[in-house]
Amino acid sequence: MRLVTYDAGDGWIAGVELDGEVAALRDLGYPQRTVKELLADGPEAVAAVLSKALEHNVSTVSAGTVRLGPPIPDPDKIICLGLNYPTHVAETKRDVPSIPMLFPKFRTSLVGPHDDIVIPRITEKVDWEGELAVVIGRVAHRVSERDALQYVAGYTVTNDVTARDLQRATSQFTAGKAIDTFAPMGPGIVPASEIPDPQALTLTTRLNGEVMQHDTTGAMLFSVAATIAFISEIITLVPGDIIATGTPSGVGAARDPQVFMSAGDVIEVEIEGIGAIKNTVTGPLR
Numbered sequence: 001m002r003l004v005t006y007d008a009g010d011g012w013i014a015g016v017e018l019d020g021e022v023a024a025l026r027d028l029g030y031p032q033r034t035v036k037e038l039l040a041d042g043p044e045a046v047a048a049v050l051s052k053a054l055e056h057n058v059s060t061v062s063a064g065t066v067r068l069g070p071p072i073p074d075p076d077k078i079i080c081l082g083l084n085y086p087t088h089v090a091e092t093k094r095d096v097p098s099i100p101m102l103f104p105k106f107r108t109s110l111v112g113p114h115d116d117i118v119i120p121r122i123t124e125k126v127d128w129e130g131e132l133a134v135v136i137g138r139v140a141h142r143v144s145e146r147d148a149l150q151y152v153a154g155y156t157v158t159n160d161v162t163a164r165d166l167q168r169a170t171s172q173f174t175a176g177k178a179i180d181t182f183a184p185m186g187p188g189i190v191p192a193s194e195i196p197d198p199q200a201l202t203l204t205t206r207l208n209g210e211v212m213q214h215d216t217t218g219a220m221l222f223s224v225a226a227t228i229a230f231i232s233e234i235i236t237l238v239p240g241d242i243i244a245t246g247t248p249s250g251v252g253a254a255r256d257p258q259v260f261m262s263a264g265d266v267i268e269v270e271i272e273g274i275g276a277i278k279n280t281v282t283g284p285l286r
Helices: 035-040 043-054 086-092 224-234
Strands: 002-007 012-018 021-024 078-082 101-105 130-136 152-159 183-191 202-207 210-216 242-244 266-271 275-282
Touching (some): 012 043, 130 224, 130 266, 152 266, 152 275, 183 275, 224 242
Antiparallel strands (some): 002 012, 012 021, 130 152, 152 183
C-alpha cells in the first residue's frame, strides 16, 4: 500500500495505491486534496484512510492509467545527507563525517517516478545517487534517537541526481544538487508500519539496465533514527518533510573511466518493499 499523488486527467490529487488500483482520498472519506494535508492531520487520520482503502469498496482507477507525481509535491523541506555510506566515503576519498552532512534540495527539484530528468546546459557531468527517502509524519523537535522512528510517516525512493562539475566548483553543494528535476521520487509512500526496520532494505540502481549500485541501508553511517534525532535538534521537522538518507558506492564520478548520464539514458532506483522509480534523461536544454 502506498500514499500517492497522481493525475488521472483532471489535475493532481492525492490517493492510496493498493494492488495496482488507486483510490482518491476524497473517495476514502477524506476531503483534503494533498498527502501533506493528510499527514498534518496526524497518524490517526492516515490510519483511517488506509483502513478504508483495505475495504475495497470505493471507486478506483488502474495505476497503469494515471500519471504518478512525487508523493509529496509540496514539502516544506527536503534535507539530504552526503557521505552516509562508508563505501561511498571511500570511493570519493573524503573523510568520514563526524555528524550528518546536510544540504538542501527544493520542491522545484521534485519530479515523479517516471518523469524526465532534464539536464541543463550549464553542466556536462550529471551523476546518479539512489537513496532511501524518509517522510516525516509528526512535528519533531529535539526528539531522541530511541523515539525518532515514531515520527516517520513512511518511506519512498529517490535519486539525488547531481551535477558533479557544479558541485565541485564551490565548497557548497547546492548548485550541483538542487537543480530542477534532479529529485525524482516515488512511486509512493509506503507506511512506516509496513517497514519495521528501515536499516534492512536492499537498494539497487541501474543505468540502462546495468547495475551501478547495490547495497543495504544497514550500511548507513547514520541510521534513519540517528539522522532524525540530529536534525530535530537544530531544525524542527514537520509533516511532509523529506529526508534523503545518502547513497552507497557506485556513483559515476568514482568509476574509472568516469560515467555520466546523457540524453536517452534510463536510470532506475529500486528499494525492496517500497518499489522503483525509472526516469529517462533528456537535454541538455539549449
